[in-house]
């Protein structure tokens with residue numbers, strides 16, 4: 001773990017906290033419930049591949065959920081059809097945040 005940066009809004013402290021692990025770094029951000037892991041990553045400068053534009057067809061946004069799988073939306077048909085059926089893997093563009101989670105970005 002090289003560095004840890006926290007982006008927090010003191011007026012919205014009840015928002016889910018998403019911890020991203022990527023490129024030897026850790027970044028913790030607060031996010032609006034219902035946003036996808038991909039949207040949250042990109043909004044906060046966390047590099048996450050998304051070749052199909054977040055439509056669930058390319059698998060480049062696949063990530064590993066280290067903690068908080070229960071705080072993400074259930075797997076949907078796009079994930080299951082593309083073969084993302086086992087924990088801890090999720091498509092970042094399909095997994096919607098409903099609570100705190102820790103996400104490992106897979107680098108290609």
Ligand code: FES
Pocket residue numbers: 049050051052053054055056057058059060061062091092093094
């Ligand atoms: S961005 Fe293509 S599957 Fe998520």
